[in-house]
Structures are given as structure tokens and as C-alpha cells.
Amino acid sequence: MHNIIDKYPSRKSQQEQIIPRVDPVIFGKSDHGDPYALSPQQLQHFEREGFIVLQDLFSPEEVEKLKSECDRLVADETLHENEEFVTEEHSKIVRSIFDLPKFSGVFDKLSRDRRFLTVARQLIGEQVYLHQSRINIKPALDGKSFPWHSDFETWHTEDGLSSPKVVTGWIMLTENTPYNGPLFVIPKSHKKYVSCPGTTPENNHKQSLKNQKLGTPSLYALEEFTKDGEEVIGVYGKPGTVVFHECNIMHGSPDNISPWPRTNCFFVYNSCDNAPVNPPFGAKKLRPKFLCNTDTTPLRPL
Amino acid sequence: MHNIIDKYPSRKSQQEQIIPRVDPVIFGKSDHGDPYALSPQQLQHFEREGFIVLQDLFSPEEVEKLKSECDRLVADETLHENEEFVTEEHSKIVRSIFDLPKFSGVFDKLSRDRRFLTVARQLIGEQVYLHQSRINIKPALDGKSFPWHSDFETWHTEDGLSSPKVVTGWIMLTENTPYNGPLFVIPKSHKKYVSCPGTTPENNHKQSLKNQKLGTPSLYALEEFTKDGEEVIGVYGKPGTVVFHECNIMHGSPDNISPWPRTNCFFVYNSCDNAPVNPPFGAKKLRPKFLCNTDTTPLRPL
Numbered sequence: 001m002h003n004i005i006d007k008y009p010s011r012k013s014q015q016e017q018i019i020p021r022v023d024p025v026i027f028g029k030s031d032h033g034d035p036y037a038l039s040p041q042q043l044q045h046f047e048r049e050g051f052i053v054l055q056d057l058f059s060p061e062e063v064e065k066l067k068s069e070c071d072r073l074v075a076d077e078t079l080h081e082n083e084e085f086v087t088e089e090h091s092k093i094v095r096s097i098f099d100l101p102k103f104s105g106v107f108d109k110l111s112r113d114r115r116f117l118t119v120a121r122q123l124i125g126e127q128v129y130l131h132q133s134r135i136n137i138k139p140a141l142d143g144k145s146f147p148w149h150s151d152f153e154t155w156h157t158e159d160g161l162s163s164p165k166v167v168t169g170w171i172m173l174t175e176n177t178p179y180n181g182p183l184f185v186i187p188k189s190h191k192k193y194v195s196c197p198g199t200t201p202e203n204n205h206k207q208s209l210k211n212q213k214l215g216t217p218s219l220y221a222l223e224e225f226t227k228d229g230e231e232v233i234g235v236y237g238k239p240g241t242v243v244f245h246e247c248n249i250m251h252g253s254p255d256n257i258s259p260w261p262r263t264n265c266f267f268v269y270n271s272c273d274n275a276p277v278n279p280p281f282g283a284k285k286l287r288p289k290f291l292c293n294t295d296t297t298p299l300r301p302l
Numbered sequence: 303m304h305n306i307i308d309k310y311p312s313r314k315s316q317q318e319q320i321i322p323r324v325d326p327v328i329f330g331k332s333d334h335g336d337p338y339a340l341s342p343q344q345l346q347h348f349e350r351e352g353f354i355v356l357q358d359l360f361s362p363e364e365v366e367k368l369k370s371e372c373d374r375l376v377a378d379e380t381l382h383e384n385e386e387f388v389t390e391e392h393s394k395i396v397r398s399i400f401d402l403p404k405f406s407g408v409f410d411k412l413s414r415d416r417r418f419l420t421v422a423r424q425l426i427g428e429q430v431y432l433h434q435s436r437i438n439i440k441p442a443l444d445g446k447s448f449p450w451h452s453d454f455e456t457w458h459t460e461d462g463l464s465s466p467k468v469v470t471g472w473i474m475l476t477e478n479t480p481y482n483g484p485l486f487v488i489p490k491s492h493k494k495y496v497s498c499p500g501t502t503p504e505n506n507h508k509q510s511l512k513n514q515k516l517g518t519p520s521l522y523a524l525e526e527f528t529k530d531g532e533e534v535i536g537v538y539g540k541p542g543t544v545v546f547h548e549c550n551i552m553h554g555s556p557d558n559i560s561p562w563p564r565t566n567c568f569f570v571y572n573s574c575d576n577a578p579v580n581p582p583f584g585a586k587k588l589r590p591k592f593l594c595n596t597d598t599t600p601l602r603p604l
Contacts, residue, residue, distance in 0.1 A: 141449075141521050145557055148443075178480040179534045181556065219443050222561035232481045232560055254483065254556040255447055258534055259524035 002277050008164075010157045010195045011282040016218050017195040023163050025050070025190065025246060027271065028122045036118035046123065050190035050249035051235070057115050058171060058240035067173050067239070069106040070135055070263060073097055084290045089210040093139055096209060099290040100133040100265070107133065111267045112302040116169045119244055120269035123167045127298040131155070131166055131270035132291055135173075137263050138181045143256035145181065146212070148222060150194060151268075152247040153215045154208070157282030158200060159292040164190075165271040166247045173263040176236050181256030183235040183243075183264075189225045189250035200283040205291055217250065225250055272296050304579050310466075312459045312497045313584040318520050319497040325465050327352070327492065327548060329573065330424045338420035348425065352492035352551035353537070359417050360473060360542035369475050369541070371408040372437055372565060375399055386592045391512040395441055398511060401592040402435040402567070409435065413569045414604040418471045421546055422571035425469045429600040433457070433468060433572035434593055437475075439565050440483045445558035447483065448514070450524060452496060453570075454549040455517045456510070460502060461594040462582030466492075467573040468549045475565040478538050483558030485537040485545075485566075491527045491552035502585040507593055519552065527552060574598050 007022050025047045030040060038046065046052045058066075074094050079085060084098040100107035110116070111130055120128050137143070151168065155161045176182045194217045204214060217225075226232065235243055245251065247268075256262050275296045278286055286292050309324050327349045332342060340348065348354045360368075376396050381387060386400040402409035412418070413432055422430050439445070453470065457463045478484045496519045506516060519527075528534065537545055547553065549570075558564050577598045580588055588594050 141524070145559055147559060177534075178536055179486055184481055184559070219561055222443070226561055232479075234480055252559050254559050257447055257449060257486070257554050257556050259521055259528055 004162050004277050006281045007162070008152070008156050008193050008195070009281070010153050011198050011200050011214060014197045016197050016221060018221060018224055019193050019195055021164065021191050021193055021248065023165070026123055027125045027165050034114070034118045036114045037122050038119055046244065046246070049187040051185055051187070051243060051245040053235060053237060054242045055237055056240050057242040060240065063173060063239040066106065066110065066171070066265065069104055070173055070265070073103055074137065079103065083288065086209045088144055094137055095144070096137070097135045098132065100135065101130070107265065109302055110265070112299055114301055115242060116267055117299060117301050120167055120169055123244065124165055124269055124271045125273070127272035128269040129272055129293065129296045129299055130267060131161070131293055132268040133266065135263065135265045138256040138261060140259050140261045141257060143181050143262060145255040146253045147216045148250055148252035149212055149216050150248045150250055153194065153196060155247065157215065158204065158280055158287050160276035160278055160280030160286055161270060161274055162277060163274050164248045165274040166268060167244055168247065168266055168268050169242060169244045170264050170266040172237050172239050172241045173265055174261055175238050176241070176262055176264070177258070177260070178234055178236065179258040180260045180262040181253050182262065183251055183253050184232045185235060185245065186225045186230060186232055186250040188230055190246040190248040192225070193248060194221050202284065204283065205287050272298055306464050306579050308583045309464070310454070310458050310495050310497070311583070312455050313500050313502050313516060316499045318499050318523060320523060320526055321495050321497055323466065323493050323495055323550065325467070328425055329427045329467050334420065334424045336416070336420045338416045339424050340421055348546065348548070351489040353487055353489070353545060353547040355537060355539060356544045357539055358542050359544040362542065365475060365541040368408065368412065368473070368567065371406055372475055372567070375405055376439065381405065385590065388511045390446055396439055397446070398439070399437045400434065402437065403432070409567065411604055412567070414601055416603050417544060418569055419601060419603050422469055422471055425546065426467055426571055427573045427575070429574035430571040431574055431595065431598045431601055432569060433463070433595055434570040435568065437565065437567045440558040440563060442561050442563045443559060445483050445564060447557040448555045449518045450552055450554035451514055451518050452550045452552055455496065455498060457549065459517065459584030460506065460582055460589050462578035462580055462588055463572060463576055464579060465576050466550045467576040468570060469546055470549065470568055470570050471544060471546045472566050472568040474539050474541050474543045475567055476563055477540055478543070478564055478566070479560070479562070480536055480538065481560040482562045482564040483555050484564065485553055485555050486534045487537060487547065488527050488532060488534055488552040490532050492548040492550040494527070495550060496523050504586065506585070507589050574600055
């Protein structure tokens with residue numbers, strides 16, 4: 001057991017509650033002196049809105065290589081037995097692949113590419129490790145939606161991350177358009193925290209990775225987030241576009257009925273001083289390592 | 303039995319085929335001399351693209367009244383027993399209400415409003431009747447998607463409409479945005495016809511109204527439609543916006559994960575000389591009257 005105070009209680013009652021964020025948004029140094037760092041204006045934008053989109057950060061050739069590597073992982077059916085490969089709820093289509101460095105040197109390198117790691121350190125602090133990594137594949141025609149959620153709600157409740165000192169950087173491997181199930185975010189929502197009702201059942205991840213039911217806000221909470229004219233925004237871009245989104249920003253994505261797949265690769269950078277505590281704050285035990293890495297060795301830049 | 307040639311065979315084999323449209327797009331008079339008629343430019347646009355959007359055709363006060371009437375129908379649970387009221391596949395939430403004039407004088411009048419009827423006559427011919435009418439409600443957070451389809455494929459195959467001499471006019475009762483499951487169309491797709499594989503089972507509408515499985519194009523067919531740079535387009539607008547879309551245009555809509563409902567009211571105007579033939583072209587018998595009206599008395603303008 002541990003005595004760490006639960007600053008963001010969730011799944012501890014049947015009441016939903018919106019509570020304030022008690023931590024800053026940016027933990028690193030603003031004057032980073034690295035050519036890959038965000039500018040002061042970009043940092044301000046991230047602090048205020050909770051996300052930032054960096055168009056075309058990777059070249060078409062680079063993306064092509066990443067895309068091929070992803071295709072290789074999806075095509076290799078011998079890999080599908082691994083728990084890191086999650087299929088759609090009602091089919092055998094691959095929906096997500098977790099712990100990318102385990103299966104791919106290409107994606108291991110990508111996670112340490114300075115275009116990701118410099119910004120992650122700037123936002124979170126010098127010492128970061130990969131809490132989680134994944135590719136989400138939304139196949140054309142029937143890629144399924146992800147309901148609204150704050151990543152941090154799950155990472156705090158089920159993975160024992162005490163503070164929102166963790167950020168997701170991700171790259172579009174296919175174009176993200178209004179039509180192929182893009183990410184929707186609610187700007188500024190990262191400054192409030194939705195404490196969700198319910199109790200986490202054992203092995204909740206087996207359900208939540210296919211269709212998350214716990215830790216999702218009510219319509220009432222979403223209306224609270226959008227009532228001051230804060231609208232939903234769709235995150236669109238060409239392949240090679242990189243997005244950083246704050247761990248507590250409210251986001252979700254509709255299904256993909258378009259003829260174009262939507263494939264994105266995510267890296268979750270956590271501060272080494274924010275490692276999982278056990279037991280976590282709203283579940284009996286930590287999730288498996290492919291979701292909640294407990295090897296907090298700092299990442300070394302490429 | 304009848305001897306009418308099947309110009310648009312579908313669900314007669316296990317092969318999907320894309321065949322050309324052999325009918326014109328516009329059947330009425332272009333010089334209509336009615337202030338509510340489309341201009342020659344608007345007609346050209348409709349002919350070429352297969353749809354036209356008329357922003358803010360109804361005032362906020364008019365829309366408010368229509369919205370209240372819709373809310374009344376949804377709230378009156380005694381009505382839900384009627385087959386015209388279709389719920390979502392896995393819940394009791396109302397998804398669609400059909401045959402609006404049967405339940406509502408307000409919507410009966412709306413179907414004969416000159417802003418609809420003048421344009422319908424201009425596109426289809428002087429004598430039109432209501433083949434079908436419906437409100438589609440996509441509730442906030444969990445309104446379900448409609449897969450890609452051509453309306454005409456079903457109306458021909460299951461309702462016995464020989465020719466694509468039928469058009470849908472519809473009004474947005476709530477704002478349609480990129481976020482609340484809007485209609486997506488493939489411009490110009492109305493000039494080709496996807497002959498779909500399969501055989502229509504008895505009472506197919508009981509499944510298709512909740513989740514259409516037959517009469518939907520394959521990924522291959524969709525790629526054929528979009529390969530010449532014809533992109534998907536989302537149809538967005540404020541409440542009161544009216545859209546006319548050609549009966550054979552390929553369209554669909556994703557689910558609605560947003561906090562805003564998406565409610566649209568549709569009127570399907572068929573030419574009186576294109577009445578259902580029995581049996582229809584790809585099913586044993588016509589669908590029920592609330593889907594396939596056999597009273598072809600011409601509509602009288604309000």
C-alpha cells in the first residue's frame with residue numbers, strides 16, 4: 001500500500017463530478033534550446049487549448065516506411081495471438097497494436113525521434129519513459145468509434161499515475177479527414193477533471209480496449225464542457241502530421257464509414273517521477289505491462 | 303405479374319456490378335416561373351453533383367415549431383407501438399419516425415410547403431406524391447450510423463419504383479455539423495448504379511431500418527466512385543437548411559458521438575407515373591405502406 005493522496009478520485013461512488021485540475025499543464029522548461037522544441041507561442045497554445053497540431057512534421061518518404069512497417073505487423077497473423085493485438089468487438093479485424101517497441105525496431109526508433117522526444121521533455125520534464133505505445137487502426141467502412149474520455153482518468157484510476165504529468169504525441173500514418181473517423185477534442189477541457197461513477201471490475205481492459213464503458217463522461221458533463229461556446233474540434237491532417245494532446249483533454253472519435261482507413265501511431269510519455277503506484281487509485285491492481293509499462297528507465301534520444 | 307423491364311437489376315446474383323444510369327437526372331421543366339423554383343444554375347448544379355444545399359430556407363421561428371412537433375412525437379410513448387416508429391438496434395431510443403402525415407398535421411403541411419413541392423415538381427415532373435416521409439433522429443452521444451447506400455437501389459428493388467424519377471427533399475431541424483453524424487455524399491455518384499449482390503429476405507425492412515446490410519456497396523465500389531478525385535462531402539448547415547438529394551446518389555452517415563442531437567426530416571417525392579409495380583424488381587412483395595406508399599394521389603401545394 002502507499003499513502004499518496006488521490007488528487008483525482010474517480011470510480012469511487014455512483015456520482016459523476018467535475019472537479020478542477022490542481023496541477024499545471026506544462027512541467028518542463030520553456031527555453032529548451034533545441035531546434036525540435038516548441039516555440040513559446042506553441043507552448044502557450046498547448047497550455048491554453050490542451051493540444052497542438054504540427055502539420056507535415058514527417059516527410060512522405062518517412063511516412064511510407066512507417067506505413068509499410070504497420071502493414072507488416074497487421075499482415076503477420078502469427079502476431080495476432082499476442083495480447084498486444086486487440087481486435088474489433090465483433091470481428092477479427094485488428095483495432096489496436098500495443099507496446100510497439102516489442103514488435104518493431106522501426107517504431108522503437110520513432111518513439112525516440114527528437115521530433116517526439118524533445119517536445120515530450122519540454123512538456124513533461126527531462127526524464128520521460130514510454131508509459132504506453134499503440135497504433136490505432138480504423139479500417140475503411142467499418143472502423144468502430146471511441147467514446148469520449150480523458151486518457152488520464154484511466155491512467156490514474158487503473159494505472160496508478162498520480163499526476164497528469166504525461167503527454168501523448170502521435171503521428172498520422174494515413175490522412176485524417178472529417179470523413180474517416182478523426183479525433184474530436186474539446187479544447188480547454190484539460191483544465192477540468194470528470195470524476196466518473198462506477199467501480200472498475202477485474203480485467204476491465206479486456207472490455208475497455210474494444211468498447212470503453214467506464215470512465216466516460218455523461219451527456220451532462222459534455223454539455224458543461226461545451227456550454228461556454230467551447231466547441232468540439234476535429235483534428236485533421238496529411239500523413240506525417242504530428243499531434244501532442246494533453247493527457248486529460250476530453251476526446252473521442254466516431255466510426256469510419258469512409259473508403260479510407262485511418263491509422264495513427266501514439267506514444268505516451270510519462271515523467272519518470274510519476275511512475276505507477278500500486279495499487280492504482282481506482283482498481284485492485286495495475287493493468288498488464290503492455291498498457292501500463294513499469295520499466296521507467298528514461299528514454300534516450302535517437 | 304408485370305412486363306416492365308428491369309433497367310436497374312440488383313440483388314439478383316452474387317456479383318456486384320457498377321452499371322450506367324440510363325435515365326436523365328431532371329425530368330421537370332427548367333423554366334418553372336415560380337418564385338420558389340431553383341434557378342438554372344442551381345438546376346445545373348443538381349444535375350451535375352446530384353444534390354443541392356439551400357441554406358436557411360426556413361426561419362428560426364418555423365424550425366422551432368417543427369422541432370417542438372418532433373419532440374412531441376418522440377415524447378408520446380403511446381405512439382411508439384406503431385410500426386412507423388423504429389428504435390435503435392440495441393435500445394428503445396427512437397431512431398426514425400415514418401409516415402409523418404399520419405401522425406402530424408404540422409409535418410403534413412410541411413410536405414406540401416412550396417419550398418419543397420415546387421422544387422420537387424421542377425426536378426421530377428408536375429404530378430408528384432409522397433412515396434415516403436420520415437424523421438431521422440440521431441441522439442447525442444450514441445446515435446448510430448447509416449452505411450453507404452443509394453436510396454433508389456432499395457426503392458427499385460423492394461418498392462418497385464421502375465425509374466429514378468424520385469427525389470428527396472429534407473430539412474435540418476438541428477444544426478448538422480462535422481461532429482454530430484452528418485450526411486456524407488459522393489458527388490456525381492448518382493450517374494452510376496451499383497447493382498448489389500444477394501437476395502432480399504422476407505421482411506428485410508425490419509433489419510434494414512435498424513442496420514442496413516443488403517444493398518450497400520463494397521469497398522471496391524466505393525473506391526471506384528472516389529478514385530477520380532471525387533471526394534466525399536459532408537452536408538452541413540444551420541437548422542432550417544433544406545437539401546435536395548437525387549435518389550441514386552451514394553450517401554451514408556457516421557454515428558453521432560457529439561453532445562448535440564442531429565435531427566432531420568425527409569420527404570421523398572415520387573412521380574405519379576413511377577408508381578410501385580408489384581411484385582417489385584428484387585423482392586417477393588412490396589414493403590409496408592409506411593415505407594412504400596401506394597396511394598399515388600398527386601400532392602396539392604399548400
